[in-house]
Amino acid sequence: MVSLFWRVFLLNAVVLVVATALLLGPVTVSTPVLLTEAAVLVGGLAAMLIANAALLRMALAPLQRLTRAMATIDLLRPGQRPAAEGRGEIVDLIATFNTMLDRLESERATSAARALSAQEAERHRIAQELHDEIGQTLTAVLLDLKHVADQAPPALRDELHQTQETTRTSLEEIRRIARRLRPGVLDELGLVSALKALTSEFRTPKLSVRHRLAADLPSLGHDRELVVYRVAQEAVTNAARHAGARHVDLSLRRTPGGVELRVRDDGRGLGQAAEGAGIRGMRERALLIGAGLALERGPDGGTEVRLTVPTDTGRR
Structure with a gap:
């Protein structure tokens, strides 16, 4: 043309x-x-x-x-x-x-805030139902299995014990999913404890997840702490499940205008692929609190996610 x-x-x-x-x-x-x-x-x-x-x-x-x-x-x-x-x-x-x-x-920020608020409310509801209903049901099943196993003949006892272990594993998995949907430790113990729990959850023999969390962090408020946690959660999840990383470093430090979250991994990196829903979700969350989000190639390869969150006094 x-x-x-x-x-x-x-x-x-x-x-x-x-x-x-x-x-x-x-x-x-x-x-x-x-x-x-x-x-x-x-x-x-x-x-x-x-x-x-x-x-x-x-x-x-x-x-x-x-x-x-x-x-x-x-x-x-x-x-x-x-x-x-x-x-x-x-x-x-x-x-x-x-x-x-x-x-x-302005309209996108408003609609995104409503959508993310609804998403968090739905996560909370599902996590609550998993914990209160399914979790309690499986706990009752475990107690019944133990009672039956104690009275069962030796030929069936081993099978019942195996069923107990399977049920106990399922219960732990449901509790883990509920924690990911709604991190209760964030509300109860704060951001630092929630990030420590997050890194411990992803640590496996094949994946080393280390954290460096400053002790002099300023108060951010619930909304911004939730954004920091969700961005860290998404970054660590991507490194563990999609990037093939062996090492992940998570740090949270104080800056002159607020706090900075960094998540580095040694995985495959971003490459030329288009940004997926997870990364766009991180960007939308960062926009809601006036934070800056950067995704770059790490100094030793892999990916570095950097979130800069302003405090009330330094908010842009």
């Missing part, structure tokens, strides 16, 4: 070529046409075309920048705005586009 610049330029070029052709007629120049006259006219035509192209390029440059901004803008990375340069209607167009972006970012 021909761009606006070339359409306008070609229209102007046609007009200039026709005008030059008319000047070469017998009314305006010598007959036959002298070589010097033809050279002057052709040179003048070339100069006019070059000047026309330069002026059009300058006049349409703001529109080209606006087009690039429209193609690359991402509402999960707010603040990107094309400069309102140019004259007349072009400036009005860019200003209108920037106003539209402000409104879209």
